[in-house]
Amino acid sequence: MGLYLVGGGSGLVLDWLPGLLAGRSVLGIGIAGIMTTSTALLADLHEPEQHSRVLGWQGAAMGFGGVVALLLGGLLAALSWRGPFGIYLLALPFVVLVLRYVPEPGVRHAATGNVDANPWTPRLLGLYAMMFVGIVVFYTVPTQAPFWLAEVGGAGPAVTGALIAAVNLVMTLVGLTFGRLRARWDFPRLAAALFAAYAVGLIVIGLAGSLWVTALGMLVVGLGIGLQNPTMNGWVVASVAPGARTRALGFLTSALFLGQFGSPLLAQPVIGSAGLGGTFAFAGLLGAPVAILLAVAGLRRRGA
Numbered sequence: 560m561g562l563y564l565v566g567g568g569s570g571l572v573l574d575w576l577p578g579l580l581a582g583r584s585v586l587g588i589g590i591a592g593i594m595t596t597s598t599a600l601l602a603d604l605h606e607p608e609q610h611s612r613v614l615g616w617q618g619a620a621m622g623f624g625g626v627v628a629l630l631l632g633g634l635l636a637a638l639s640w641r642g643p644f645g646i647y648l649l650a651l652p653f654v655v656l657v658l659r660y661v662p663e664p665g666v667r668h669a670a671t672g673n674v675d676a677n678p679w680t681p682r683l684l685g686l687y688a689m690m691f692v693g694i695v696v697f698y699t700v701p702t703q704a705p706f707w708l709a710e711v712g713g714a715g716p717a718v719t720g721a722l723i724a725a726v727n728l729v730m731t732l733v734g735l736t737f738g739r740l741r742a743r744w745d746f747p748r749l750a751a752a753l754f755a756a757y758a759v760g761l762i763v764i765g766l767a768g769s770l771w772v773t774a775l776g777m778l779v780v781g782l783g784i785g786l787q788n789p790t791m792n793g794w795v796v797a798s799v800a801p802g803a804r805t806r807a808l809g810f811l812t813s814a815l816f817l818g819q820f821g822s823p824l825l826a827q828p829v830i831g832s833a834g835l836g837g838t839f840a841f842a843g844l845l846g847a848p849v850a851i852l853l854a855v856a857g858l859r860r861r862g863a
Contacts, residue, residue: 560654563589567647586647587816595812599805602796603664611793615737618789622730629724633717676800678807683798687814689750690791692849694818695825696757697784699842700726700777702823704764707835712770722774726781733785740786746794747857749786754850756783758843765840776839783846 566585573579601613628646635642677683701723708714708722733740740749760779767773791811799807829838 560589560593560650560657562586563593564647564650564654565589567650568644570644571641571648591809591812591816594815595805595809598792598796598808600661600664602804603801604662607797610796611741611789612738614789614793614796615734615741617734617792618737618785619731619734621788622727622732622734622785625727626724626731629720629727633720676803678799678803678810680798683795683807683810686791686795686798687810689849690787690811690814691818691821692845693754693757693783693787693791694815695822696754696761696842696846697780697787698819698822699761699826699839700764700780703826703830703835703838704773704777707764707839708770708773710835711767711773714770718770722777725774726777726784729778729781730785733782734789737786737789741789741793745857746790746797747853747860749790750794751850751853751857753783753786753790754846754853756780756786757846758850761839761843761846765836765838765843767836 562585566582566587566589569582569585570579573582598614598617601617602610605613632643632646635645704723705714705716705719708719712718714722744752756779760776760781760783763776763779764773765776767776792808795807795811796804826838826842829841833841
C-alpha cells in the first residue's frame with residue numbers, strides 16, 4: 560500500500576514523462592501486491608466455507624472503488640490535470656488501518672478437498688489461462704468503448720464515464736450476491752456463466768446501432784467481470800494447498816495484468832481490419848467457445 564501511495568500520488572508533484580512512467584511502474588507493483596496479499600489474507604483469515612462470501616465482497620469493493628474513482632477522478636480533472644492523482648492519497652488512512660487492525664494469520668487452515676502444494680499443476684495453469692483470456696476479452700470495453708460510443712451515439716466524456724461507472728456498479732452488485740450464487744453453482748458453471756456474459760454482451764456492443772443498445776451490452780459485460788474475480792480467486796484458493804496459496808494467487812494476478820497489457824495490443828490489428836464494431840464482436844466470439852467448453856465439461860462431470 561505504501562508503493563501504491565507513492566507511485567500513484569507521484570503525479571501530484573512530477574511533470575516530466577519519464578518520472579510519471581516510473582511512478583506508474585511503482586504503482587503497478589503496489590497494485591499487484593495489494594491484490595495478491597488481500598486475497599490471500601481473506602482466505603487465510605476465514606474458514607473455507609466463508610471464502611465465497613468474503614471473496615464476493617472483495618469483488619464488490621473493487622467494483623465500487625471503480626465507481627468512486629471514475630466519478631471523483633472526473634471532478635478532480637475539471638480542477639487540474641493533476642487532480643485525479645490525488646485519488647491515490649485515499650490509501651493513506653488505509654495503511655494505518657491495516658497496520659492497526661489486520662492480523663497476520665498464525666496458523667493456516669488445513670487443506671481440504673482436491674488440492675496440491677504445487678502452483679503449476681495443469682488445473683491451475685488452466686485457471687491462469689482463463690483469467691488471461693477473460694481479461695483480454697473484457698478489457699476491450701474500457702479501452703475501446705469510448706471511441707465506439709462516440710461513433711454510434713455521439714457520446715462525450717461524461718456519458719462514456721457514466722456508462723463505464725455503471726459497468727463497475729453491476730460488478731459491485733454481483734459481488735454482493737456471489738456467496739448465494741456460489742451456494743447454488745460450482746466453479747465451472749460460474750466460469751461458464753461469466754464467459755457467456757462476455758460473449759453476449761460484447762456481440763451486442765459490436766452489432767449495436769445506437770447508444771442505448773451499446774449501453775445494454777456493456778451492462779451484460781459487467782455481469783461477466785463481476786463474476787470473474789471472485790470465481791477465479793475462489794477456484795484457485797480451493798485448488799491449492801494453503802502453503803502455496805499466495806504464490807498461486809500471485810500467478811493469477813500476473814495473468815490478469817498480462818491480459819490488461821495485451822488486450823489493446825491484440826485489438827489494434829483487428830480494429831484495422833474489421834473496425835471497432837467487428838472488434839467487439841470478435842472478442843465476444845472468443846468468449847463463446849470457452850463458455851461452451853466449460854458448460855459441456857460440467858455436464859459430463861455431473862453425468863459421471
